[in-house]
Amino acid sequence: MDVYATLISTACFIILSILLLIFLMAIVSRKSFKHVITEILFELRYNIMGTLSVLDDWVLREKEISKELLMSTGKIALITGGTRGIGAQVVKKLLERDLHVIIGCRNVKSGQELCETYRAMGIKTGSVDVYQVDLNSLSSVRSFAKNIKEKYSKINILINNAGIMFGPHKLTEDGYESQFATNYLGHFLLTHLLLPEVIRAGDDDRRYSRIINVSSCAHKIGEINFDDINAKKLYIPSQAYAQSKLAQILFSNYLNTLMKDSNKRVGVYSVHPGVVDTDLFKEWYLDHLMSRYIRRLFFKSPEAGSISIIYACFSHKLEVGTGTYISNSQITPMSVSAYSTALQRRLFEFTMNELNIKEFGKE
Template identity: 45%
Template sequence: MISIGQLFYTVVYQIFYYLCGGKAIINDLVYRRFNKFELPNREGDVAIITGGGRGIGFHVVKKLLASNVKVIIGCRNVDQVKNKFQSEIKTMDKLEILHLDMKSLESVYSFAKNVREKYPAINLLVNNAGVMFVPYELTKDGVECHLAVNYLSHFFLSLLLLPNLIKAGSMETKSRIVNVTSCAHEVSPRIDFNDLNMSKAYIANAAYARSKLAQILSTKRLASLFQQHCPTVDIVSVHPGIVDTELFNGTILKVTAPWVLRYICKSPEQGATTVTHACLGPLNTDGVKPNSLYYSNCRQDTPHPMCDNLATQQTLLASSLTSLKQYYDDIPTFLREFM
């Protein structure tokens, strides 16, 4: 039974979200003119994307295919996604769809093993799959669902595919990991490493925001380590904007006034433009190293200052690696010291 205190904080977080979302919508309107990207020809490149069967991910896949990229989608319902693309594109020659359940580290491991064997060199990994505002649930690995799907499983997948990304990259044309995040990280509570599952007081809005904060904290920490140990691989975060997708299903606004979202939000295709730019576009803007950049509307942006907290970055890295200790032999050597 929900307590009065928990109800209060749930309402407070709903207010925070409306304020954060309103700010982001204004930002999208102001910088809309930058949200465009001419697709390059990347014939021969290989891209892996999670959750590419609907919403933003679906349109990102179509744009990658239009750039002649070989795309491998990891998703739960393979047949459903395959049928959807067969009705949308002319040929499936450059598209492969494999089973992947982001709620299971075992599934992530099996997917990565399959991909590593088929594609020794991988140019792009798009960590796109996600859940938002779902009821409290622990995955079979014992991790709160938002944190597992939006962050930890993608973190694990990135490490498993890192050798293939290193092989494909060069100092002239680097491989790239793109973490699809959200401006919601700005309203995240402090990460309580003593209660990562939020078992004491679960608020779905806060759990989602925290998972997105974890994404950016991890991106920044890995970026620094990549510069030292695998400089041919870039890693960035991208906020696609406030996009009217299925993730809003069940939210107050979607239930009470769904027509509003169509007028104030980006379409999935517009959100995909920002993500595709982070995947294939130029990143090194104004002399800033691309490894820890955060993007929105096809331009460099700045995440919340708490993302720069090195102590939190390091603690998150250590905690995340510890949760993967059963896969010790598959963790890159330079990261094992943090386990």
């Protein structure tokens, strides 16, 4: 109980500090009063939700899951953003399970150095290919997918992991808000382009191939603003992040339904890895108030954050549990809006139109 009391007291202090900081920053930046109030109210909701998620991580600590995992020698896994943070730990666990791992990242050298590090640590199983991709660029995603399709005929596990969080408002070369583009849109396009290879893996192995979208509890307060999808009128960093994470889950649910309706052996899952101490928090304004040591005290380590993703990749229990949201290696409820089939369809059709895709999974 002392731990919970300390955590709640710290959370209250953090929330009050956030409100004061936002208000002062708003004055300096000369935002409108409406913008200031909207941002304060959203940040209050956001940080309450984050605190509750941290509590969940403390209460529902990851259990030992090795006995629940399917054997994977000879399987092929592709992960985006696998060179640092949670992604790097996922790569390590994939290699330990003797998979061939394809890493899609912005810096190929970093990916190669990571693999050398794991070999030096004594991990001899598995193999790796590293390719360059920038999820912020649709042309880069298309080029990456083309390279993969030329070399690989099937992909057993597709892990859409790369992501960014917060930061100033910025539009990509394609004209999209950067968090929406990186976290959702780029992965939507990549999944579309590689779906034939994922389907083929399920058909060949007679087991479900898997698509894992690494999302966040932030989706629970997210909304899809179709009228201002790129937040040009009103930009709140955490709100844009929450929108991108809700979009991922809506896409996961809709795609899983498509796969079921067409009798494809493809399971689609959304995973919340927990509140994890990674470089994603470098753009968080509270990071100036909270030292790295305090984050380490309350947040999960990247290694702990990787466990739920690995669970989604291999647990035999999920062969019949597709289309689920996983947190702390358990199937847990999503937000009410995430279950809305009407919203799932609307976002899917909106995205198809934006990307000029006529039929998903077919070029």
